[in-house]
Amino acid sequence: MVCRSLGLGDFGTAVPALRALERALPHHDRFLAAPSWYRDLVWLAGLRWTVIPTGPLQPPPWRGVAPDLAVNLHGRGPQSTAALNTLAPRRLWAYGGPTGSSHEDAPWPGPVHDTRLWCGLLEWNGVATDPTNLRWPAPSRGSEPERDTVIVHPGAASASRRWPSHRFAYVARWLADLGFEILFTGSSGERPLAEQVAREAGLGRETVTAGRTDVPGLAELVRRARLLVCGDTGVAHLATAYGTPSVRLFGPMPPSLWGPLVDGDRHECLWSGTRGDPHADHLDPGLAAITVDRVLSACERALSRKGPLDE
Numbered sequence: 001m002v003c004r005s006l007g008l009g010d011f012g013t014a015v016p017a018l019r020a021l022e023r024a025l026p027h028h029d030r031f032l033a034a035p036s037w038y039r040d041l042v043w044l045a046g047l048r049w050t051v052i053p054t055g056p057l058q059p060p061p062w063r064g065v066a067p068d069l070a071v072n073l074h075g076r077g078p079q080s081t082a083a084l085n086t087l088a089p090r091r092l093w094a095y096g097g098p099t100g101s102s103h104e105d106a107p108w109p110g111p112v113h114d115t116r117l118w119c120g121l122l123e124w125n126g127v128a129t130d131p132t133n134l135r136w137p138a139p140s141r142g143s144e145p146e147r148d149t150v151i152v153h154p155g156a157a158s159a160s161r162r163w164p165s166h167r168f169a170y171v172a173r174w175l176a177d178l179g180f181e182i183l184f185t186g187s188s189g190e191r192p193l194a195e196q197v198a199r200e201a202g203l204g205r206e207t208v209t210a211g212r213t214d215v216p217g218l219a220e221l222v223r224r225a226r227l228l229v230c231g232d233t234g235v236a237h238l239a240t241a242y243g244t245p246s247v248r249l250f251g252p253m254p255p256s257l258w259g260p261l262v263d264g265d266r267h268e269c270l271w272s273g274t275r276g277d278p279h280a281d282h283l284d285p286g287l288a289a290i291t292v293d294r295v296l297s298a299c300e301r302a303l304s305r306k307g308p309l310d311e
Contacts, residue, residue, distance in 0.1 A: 001031045001032075001033060001052075001060060001062070001067040001069070001070045001071070001084065001087060001089065002018065002021065002030070002031070002032050002033065002049075002070075002071045002073055003033045003034075003054070003060070003070070003071070003072050003073060003074045003080055003083065003084055004032060004033070004034050004038075004073045004074055005033060005034050005035060005054050005055060005056045005057070005058070005074060006034075006056070006074065007157070007234050008041070008215075008234025008235065008237065008238075009233065009234035009236065009237045009258070010114070010234075011034075011038060011041045011045075011237075012134070012234070012237030012238070012240060012241060013113075013114040013115045013118070013237065013258070014073050014114075014115075014118055015045050015047070015133070015134060015136075015241075016115055016118075016119055016129055016130055016131050016132070016133040016134060017073060017115075017118040017119050017121070017122055017129060018032070018045075018047055018049065018073075019047065019130075019133055020119065020122050020127050020128065020129040020130070020133075021071065021122065021127065022047065022048060022049075023128075024122075024127045024128070025069070028068065028069070029050070030048065030049045030050065031049065031050050031051075031052050031060070031062075031067075032049040032050070032051050032052065033052050033054035033060035033084075034051050034052070034053070034054060035053065035054075036051065036053040037215055038051045039051045040214070040215040040216050041215060043216075044136055044215075044216060044219050044241075045136045045137075045241070046136065046137045056074075057074075057079040057080055057083055058083060059083045059084075059086040059087070060083070060084075060087065062087055066087055066088045066089055066090065067087055067089040067090070068089070068090050068091065069089060069090065069091045069092075069093065070084040070085075070087060070089035070091070070092045070093070071092075071093045071094075071121070071122075072084055072092070072093065072094035072095070072121075073118050073121070075095075076094075076095040076096070076097050076108050077094060077095070077096075077097035078097045080094075081094045081097065092104075093106070093121060093122070093124075093125045094106070094121070095107070095108045095121060096108055106120070106121050106124035106125070107124075111257060112257070113131070113256060113257055113258070113259075113261060114257060114258060115131045115134070115261055116131050116261075119131045131261055132261050132262050134240055134241060134260070134261060134262050135240075135241060135242070135243065135262065136219075136241035136242060138223065138242070139220075148179065148180055148181050148226065149180065149181045149182075149183060149221075149224065149225045149226055150172075150175045150180040150181070150182055150183070150225060150226055150227045150228075150229065151182075151183050151184075151185055151221060151222060151225045151227070151228045151229070151230075151235075152168055152171065152172045152175075152182055152183070152184050152185075152197065152229050152230070153184070153185045153186060153228065153229070153230035153231070153233065153235045154168040154184065154186070154190075154193055154194060154197045154230075154231075155186040155187065155190035155193055155194070155210070155231075155233065156231045156232065156233040157233065158278060158279045158280060158281070159280065159281050159282055159283060160251060160252050160276060160277060160278055160279065160280035160281070160282065160283060160284040160287070161231050161232050161233060161251050161252065161278060161284065161287065162193075162231060162283065162287075163231055163249050163251075163283075163287055163290065164283070164288070165193060165196050165197045165200060166200055167292050167295070168197045168201075168229075169197045169198075169199075169200030169201040170201075170292050171229060171292060171295050171296065171299065172184070172197065172198075172201040172203065172229075173201040173202060173203075174296055174299075175227075175229075175299065176201065176203060180226065180227075181207075182198075182201070182203055182207050183207055183208075183209050183221060183225075184197055184198050184203075184207055184208045184209065184210055185209050185210055185213065185218060185221060185235060186210030186211065187210065187211060188210070188211035189211075190210050190211070191208065191210040191211040193210075194208045194209075194210035194211075195208050195210075209221065218235065218238070219238050219241075219242075222235060222238040222239055222242060222244055223238070223242040223244060225244055226244075226245070226303065227244070227245050227246065227247065227299065227302055227303055228244055228245070228246040228247070229246070229247045229295070229299065230246065230247075230248060230249070231248070231249045231250075231251070231287070232248060232249065232250045232251065232253060232258055232278075236248050236260075239260075239267065240260040240261075240262065240263070240267070243263055243266060244266075245266045245267065245302040245303070245305055246260075246266070246267045246268070246302065247267075247268045247270070247295060247298045247299050247302050248267065248268065248269050248270065249270050249287060249290050249295065250269060250270060250271040250286075250287070251271075251272075251276065251278075251283075251284035251286050251287025251288075251290075252275055252276035252277055252278040252280070252284040252286065252287070253275065253278050254271055254273075254275065255269035255271055265305060266302070266305055267302070268298035268299075268301055268302050270290050270294060270295065270298055271286070271290075272285075272286040272287070272289040272290060273286070274286035274289075
């Protein structure tokens, strides 16, 4: 039983650890305590896990025998570790919490890339990992990438990681004037923002797919796109998974913690060099310092490189 009840980007960074557990425990029944919509992500990533719908920091609704092994890929505890302990697993792998830990817990490594963080927990417990094992398989009957489509994703979970809408609009208009088809993506809650950016860019509502695509649909849009422009948010990890060129705007958190570990020549990660609160309710000063001209230059560089499936 693995606990990882978080968001899209959190799933993406955990894929190498989940794959390592599959290789290490091929004969185990594997369960992932996570949001129910992770089922789509498990399928897209080519993983073989049964998702047990579980809320954040909640004990998995488990009625079976006690797990042979529980692995905390959610956080350092204590709540997430305590939630797994309610299952009385024979073994529990977790990082030591801020207020102390057992002698069996792995020591917390401090600020490292999220993928390396969870691979490190497995390595501590004797499981070989490959943190760069981040690519997802293309659908067996998937169509070829759209060479003229650019995705602009203006939303993010917190205001601190949302670049101003009028700047996204300027970039979108510039890309449209180059002849690219622009699509604005996001969740249903982000649809008003996406529509606002489309209006400011002088583009029609038909360009807004926010709230109209499910997880597999969003993944397919990213897989087939020529370029993704977004902040430090979950959709960026789909670009990593499919090798889609991207321009990513980092604010309170640096690319060294959440940027792509593979295909560095495909992705432009812009960061002003300062850190802040990723959950703040106001725009991060470092993100605000990233100018439109800098993003346009990054788009030019990314567009000059190979497309998603060109090898």
